[in-house]
Amino acid sequence: MAEILNNPKKRQFFERRKAVQRNTSCQYCGTLITMQSIDGEHQYACPECHSTIYRPGQRFRYVIAMALASLLLIIPTMLLPMYSLVIFGDKRELTLIEMGLYFFGNGFDFIAFIVLITGIILPILSQLLLIIMLTDFIWFHKIERVAPLYLFYSSIKEWKLIEVYLISVFIAVLKLESMGIFTFDFGVVTFTLSVLCYYIATVWFNPQDIWHSRELRE
Amino acid sequence: MNSDIKANKTLCLHCNHLHNESEEQCHFCGAQISQRKPFSITLTWGYTIISILFMIPANLLPIMKITSMGKIKYSTIYSGIVDFANEGSYGIAAIIFTASIFVPIFKISVLLYMLILTKIKSKKHAIIGVKLYKIIHLIGKWSMLDIFVVGIMISLVQYDFFISISAGGALFAFSLVVLLTILATQSMDPRLMFDHLEDKEDY
Numbered sequence: 001m002a003e004i005l006n007n008p009k010k011r012q013f014f015e016r017r018k019a020v021q022r023n024t025s026c027q028y029c030g031t032l033i034t035m036q037s038i039d040g041e042h043q044y045a046c047p048e049c050h051s052t053i054y055r056p057g058q059r060f061r062y063v064i065a066m067a068l069a070s071l072l073l074i075i076p077t078m079l080l081p082m083y084s085l086v087i088f089g090d091k092r093e094l095t096l097i098e099m100g101l102y103f104f105g106n107g108f109d110f111i112a113f114i115v116l117i118t119g120i121i122l123p124i125l126s127q128l129l130l131i132i133m134l135t136d137f138i139w140f141h142k143i144e145r146v147a148p149l150y151l152f153y154s155s156i157k158e159w160k161l162i163e164v165y166l167i168s169v170f171i172a173v174l175k176l177e178s179m180g181i182f183t184f185d186f187g188v189v190t191f192t193l194s195v196l197c198y199y200i201a202t203v204w205f206n207p208q209d210i211w212h213s214r215e216l217r218e
Numbered sequence: 219m220n221s222d223i224k225a226n227k228t229l230c231l232h233c234n235h236l237h238n239e240s241e242e243q244c245h246f247c248g249a250q251i252s253q254r255k256p257f258s259i260t261l262t263w264g265y266t267i268i269s270i271l272f273m274i275p276a277n278l279l280p281i282m283k284i285t286s287m288g289k290i291k292y293s294t295i296y297s298g299i300v301d302f303a304n305e306g307s308y309g310i311a312a313i314i315f316t317a318s319i320f321v322p323i324f325k326i327s328v329l330l331y332m333l334i335l336t337k338i339k340s341k342k343h344a345i346i347g348v349k350l351y352k353i354i355h356l357i358g359k360w361s362m363l364d365i366f367v368v369g370i371m372i373s374l375v376q377y378d379f380f381i382s383i384s385a386g387g388a389l390f391a392f393s394l395v396v397l398l399t400i401l402a403t404q405s406m407d408p409r410l411m412f413d414h415l416e417d418k419e420d421y
C-alpha cells in the first residue's frame with residue numbers, strides 16, 4: 001500500500017466522478033505499490049524510499065491556457081531586442097535568436113547547436129505538443145492519437161533549458177554593466193513572462209491524469 | 219521488500235503503468251520497456267569517467283578571450299569568479315562558483331556513490347542515494363548557466379578594435395562535461411541499488 005500524503009485542497013478535475021484504484025511500482029526503488037483511490041484529493045508516496053509517486057495535476061484546460069500564453073509571449077520575445085550595449089558610441093542590440101546563432105561560423109557549431117536546440121527549439125516544441133495533445137484529448141478522448149505525442153514529449157523532458165537561458169540573461173547583464181552603457185529592452189520582460197508561463201504549465205501537467213481520466217470515463 | 223522483479227512485472231517509465239515481464243512494448247503509450255534501464259551501469263560508468271577526464275581541460279583552458287585595444291586577456295572559470303569577488307559582487311561569484319564548479323563535482327560524486335552502492339548493498343545508504351539522485355536530477359541542467367552567459371557575452375560584445383570577446387577551448391570541454399553528466403543521470407537506474415538487497419544478511 002502506498003503512503004497517503006495529506007492534500008487538503010480538493011482538485012476540481014475529479015468532482016462528482018468515481019475514484020479508481022491503481023497498481024504501479026516505485027521508479028526509484030522498485031517496490032510494488034497500490035494506490036487505493038485516485039480521486040484528485042490525495043497524493044501518494046512510496047513506503048520504502050518515501051518518494052512521491054502520484055500528485056494530482058491541474059485541469060487540462062488550465063495547462064493548455066498556460067502553454068498557449070507561453071507560446072504567444074515567445075513571439076514578441078523573438079522579434080524584440082533583449083538589451084542594447086553602447087561602447088564608445090557604437091550601439092549593438094541583440095534578440096534571442098541572434099544570441100544562439102552567433103556561435104555558428106565562429107568554429108563553435110556544436111555549442112551553437114546545443115544552445116539553440118535546448119534553449120529555444122525544444123521548449124517551444126514541447127509547449128506546442130502539450131497544446132495539441134491536450135486539446136485533442138479533451139475533444140476526442142482517443143488515447144491512440146495522444147500516446148505517440150506524449151511519448152515524444154516525455155523523451156525531450158530532460159533537455160529543456162529555457163529557464164537556465166533566462167537566468168543567464170540576467171547574469172550576463174551584471175558582467176556587461178561595467179563595460180559600457182547598458183539598457184534593457186522590452187524583449188526581456190516578454191521572455192521572463194513566457195518562461196514563467198512555461199514553468200507553470202510544466203508543473204501543472206501530470207501525464208498520468210490522461211489515463212486516469214480515461215479509466216474514470218469508462 | 220516486495221519488488222517488481224520478484225513479482226515479474228515491468229514498469230513503463232513514461233506512463234507509470236505495470237506490465238508483465240514478457241512484454242517489450244507498453245500498450246498504453248507505445249514506449250520500449252524493460253525491467254531495468256538497459257546497460258545502465260555500463261553507460262553510467264562510461265559517461266562519468268569521460269566527464270571526469272573532460273573536467274581537466276574545462277578548468278585549465280580559458281573559457282573566454284577578451285581583446286581590448288590590442289591587449290589580450292584570457293579568462294578561465296576561476297578567474298571569472300575571482301574578478302567578481304574582487305569587485306565586491308560576492309553573490310554573483312557564489313552563483314557562478316556553484317553552477318560551474320560545485321554542481322559538476324557534486325553530480326559526479328553522487329553518480330560514483332550510486333554506482334558503488336549497486337555493488338555494495340545497503341538499504342540505509344540506498345535511500346540516501348535516491349534522495350541525492352533526485353537532487354542531481356533537478357540541478358543538473360543549471361551547470362549550463364556559465365556556457366549560456368559566455369555565449370551571450372560573445373554575441374553582444376563585438377566592437378572590433380575597442381573590445382571583442384571570443385570563445386576559448388574550455389567552453390567546448392565544459393559543455394561536454396555538463397551534457398555527459400546529464401546523460402549519466404538519465405542512464406542511471408536507482409532501482410539497481412535496491413535489487414538483491416535481501417541476499418545480504420543484515421541490511
